[in-house]
Amino acid sequence: MSSKTIAVLDESDLKEGEMKQVGFEGEGQVLLSRIGDKVHATSAFCTHYGAPLAKGVLTADGRVVCPWHGACFNVCSGDIEDAPAPTALHSFKAEIVNGKIQVTADPSTTLRANKSRPSNLAATGADVSGQTPGVVVVGGGSGALGAVESLREFGYKGPITILTKEQHGPIDRTKLSKALITDASKLEWKSAAELRGKYGVNMRMGVEVSGVDAASKAVLVGQERVPYETLILATGGIPRRLPVPGKDLSNVFTLRDVGDAKEIDAAAQAGKRLVVIGSSFISMELVVAVSKRSLASIDVIGMEEFPFEMVLGKKIGAGIKKFHESNSVKFHMQSKVEKIVPSDADSSKAGSVVVTSSTGQSTTLQADLVIMGVGVGPATEFLRSSPGFEQALDRIGAVQVDEFMKVKGVENVYAIGDIAMYPQPGTGEMRRIEHWNVAGNQGRAVGKTIAEGKGQPFVKVPVFWSAQGQQLRYCGVGAGHDDIIIDGNPEELKFVAYYTKGDKIIAVASMQRDPLVMKASELLRLGLMPSASEIKAGKDVMSIKA
Helix, strand or coil: CCCEEEEEEEHHHCCCCCEEEEECCCCCEEEEEEECCEEEEEECECCCCCCEHHHCEECCCCEEECCCCCCEEECCCCCEEECCCCCEECEEEEEEECCEEEEEECHHHHCHHHCEECCCCCCCCCCCCCCCCCEEEECCCHHHHHHHHHHHHCCCCCCEEEEECCCCCCECCHHHHHHCCCCHHHCECCCHHHHHHCCCEEEEECCCCCEEECCCCEEEECCEEEECCEEEECCCEEECCCCCCCCCCCCEECCCCHHHHHHHHHHCCCCCEEEEECCCHHHHHHHHHHCCCCCCEEEEECCCCCCCHHHHCHHHHHHHHHHHHCCCEEEECCEEEEEEEECCCCCCCEEEEEEEECCCCEEEEECCEEEECCCEEECCHHHHCCCCCCCCECCCCCEEECCCCEECCCCCEEECHHHEEEECCCCCCEECCCCHHHHHHHHHHHHHHHHHCCCCCCCCCCEEEEEECEEEEEEECCCCCCEEEEEEEHHHCEEEEEEEECCEEEEEEEECCCCHHHHHHHHHHHCCCCCHHHHHCCCCHHHCCC
C-alpha cells in the first residue's frame, strides 16, 4: 500500500510539550508529539506490551516514555532509547500546513498490529572474516541482548559471540514468575536464528563457561579457549536455597529459567497444597499466577511483618497482604523455616514445612510442593579461580565495576546485570540491582561504549513493576530510605509513595496512578525531582516540565 498524506489535527490543539493519539483516516493511530515549534509523528503504541504512548511521558530532550514499564523511544526517529523496548517505533513525516498538522504514512504502519519496525543497524556483522576475536558475551539474557542490539545500532562491525547455558534466545524472563509461561518460543525477544542472521552473532547455546584467562584474553569452555578482544559478563543470578534440612527434596523448587517454570507449572495443579518460602516479588508474583488454579491451600512464610516491607514499607505491604488474603492466601510472617519434612508416601518429596514464629510457636504446614523465593546470588563462581579478578569480586561474588560498567582491575572486561556492583548515579553509592530491566539497559550502555570507543556512563534510573492485585510501578533506589510520603490509600491499592532520605526523594512507587512513576523516573534522571518538603507542601510531580 502506498503512503497517504492526511490532516490529522488542528495545530492549535497540540500544545508545546504535549502528546496526542490521533486517528489516521480510520486506518490506525498515530502519536503526535510537540517539542518547541516542531511536531513529530510516530506509531502510537509501545512495542513492549502495547501501552498507549500518549498516556506516557514526553521530555524536552525528545524522549517518550511508556506509562507501564519505562520503555523509551526517540520521538524524532522512533529509535529505542531504553529497554524493555524490543523494537523501534515507525516514524512518519509531520508538517504544519495552513494551521493543520499533516502526517504522511503508509496506513499499514499506523495499525496496532504493525506498531513496530526493526531497529536501524549501522552494522550487521555480515562480513567479519579475518578480523579480531571481537566481543564475547557470557550469558544469554536481557543484558546480552541489550549489548548486541546496541553494538550493532551504534556501528560495531566486529564479530560478536554469545556463550549461554540456555537452549534458546534471550527471553522475557519476567513472564516466568508473572504468568508462569513455560514455552520458550513464546518468551523469546530474539531467536537464535535472528541473532545469527540479522545481527551476525555466533550464538553458542548449551555451553558452560569454566573460567576467564584475563592475561591472554580468553574465555574457558571446558578444554576450549574462546578468544576475545572485549568481554561482557552477563551471567545473571542463581536462586538461593535456605540452608535447612530438606531443601533439596525433588518438589522444592526455585525459579530462574524455563525448565524451573515447567516443573512448577506441572506441580501446582488443582487440589495441591503450596507452601511459598519468602515474600519476595518473585514469590508473590507466582502466588498471583497460581491463585486461580483451585489449589487446596497457599501458605506464604516471610521474615518481615508484611510482604515487601523492606522495599515498600509497612503500610503498602499491609495493603498488598490484605489483597492476597482476600484470595485465600495465608501468611506466616515474622517466621523462619526450621526444616522441610519428607513425605510419608515418598521420602524423595517434601510433605510438610515446619515454621517457627517470632514468639517461638512451631507450626507444621502440609505441602505437595514448596517454592523458595529467597533471593539470588551472583552467578560468578567461575571467576573465583580466574586470575586477575581477585580485586573485583566481593564476598558474595558480586563484580565491582565503575560508572561505565568496566570491571575494576581487569582490562577490556565489563560486567552487567545481577552480578554488577555499580555506583549509583548522583550518589556514587555501590549497589547491585537485581532487575531484569536494569540488565537490559546496562547492556545497551556498554554496547554503545564499545561501538563508539568512548565511555557511556550508566545513568538510567532503575524501573520495575509487579502484578499484585493492581500493577505496582517503582523507580529509583529506595534502599535505606528514612521516611515515606504516601498520597492515597494502600488498602485500596491506589496510591503514590515517595521514599525519602533527608529532604531528597530517592524512589517512587505507585498503583493505579500511571504515568506518575515514569514521570518521576525522568525527573530523577534529569535532577528535576522536587524535594520531600515540596511534595509535602502539595507540589504536583505531573506538573513539572521534564
